[in-house]
Structures are given as C-alpha cells and as structure tokens.
Amino acid sequence: MTRQTPSRKVKKLAEILPLVRSAKRNGLKVVTTNGAFDLLHVGHVRNLEFAKSLGDILIVGVNSDSSVKAYKGPSRPIIGERERAELVVSLKPVDYVFIFSDKNPIRWIKKIRPDFHVKGAEWKRTASSKWKIKKVVELPTLEKIGAKFAFAPLVKGKSTTNLIEKVKKL
DSSP states (O other), X not given: OOOOOGGGGBOOHHHHHHHHHHHHXXXXXXXEEEEOOOSOOHHHHHHHXXXXXXXXXXXXXXXXXXXXXXXXXXXXXXXXXXXXXXXXXXXXXOOEEEEEOSSSSHHHHHHHOOSEEEEOGGGGOXXXXXXXXXXXXXXXXXXXXXXXXXXXXXXXXXXXXXXXHHHHTO
C-alpha cells in the first residue's frame, strides 16, 4: 500500500462519502470536525489529536475562504483554503480533508453520518456552558443520526485571534 501525499488526501465531499461507507462496513468509527484552521497552532493540533482518539478515521471539514470571511470578518482568512486544507491533512491524526462553503456543517454531517463529531472547546467558553451547548447548531442533526458529540479540551491561550493580536504588537 502506498502512502498518499497530503495533497491527495484533500478531497471533494463526494469522494469522501464512499471512503466513509467502506470504513463503516469494516467496523471502523468515523469522527468529523471542522474549522477555519487559519494560522495553524498547537491548539489545533491538540484538538485534532483528541478528535482522532475517539475513532479510527478523522475527516476534517475546512471552511472555504468565503465562509471564513463571512464569520471572521473581511481581513480573514490569512491563508487560502487550499493551503489550509493541505496543512491540516499533513497532520498525523487527520485522514482526509475537504473544503466546504456552507454557513455550518449540517449538510455534510447528514451525508457523512459520523459516529462522533467534535467541536473546539472555544464553543463553550461562556458564563454558562450549558447555554452554549444549546447553541451548537449541529446537535439536533447529530442526535437524529445517532452520532455522539464532544468538545475537545480547551488549550488555554492558544487561538488564531491571539496569534494575530500578538503579531500586530510586534
């Protein structure tokens, strides 16, 4: 078996679906997560390691440039979608990456039907994490398809926003 180069593991969602079906037929657990992954840092790596620990195959949805711009603002992303996808898929825990433009991951979660879906812990950083969990838009879909959900542990002080602010002060 030949090892795929990172760029060959960046696929279209339609190419990932048969891989998922095959994995599930073979009893493997599929885990998904998603994000911008702009300015890759140790928080991203640890979140991906956590996600991979929950199953056998980790599939990562990387937000397209247009979707990052829509929720992070006009100055983002700093790195283009294809390069971000290649960086993410080159990390050891990640098996496959695809780029998506949707506002949220619900459409592709319905198609992939993962066993587990993971979000970064920054999604529950509020005064009441119980309230924030209710704001995770994927939850009803995950419950409907029988998938489990987890927050990756918070890696304190590690975020792309923090990195950008640090660089601006230089």
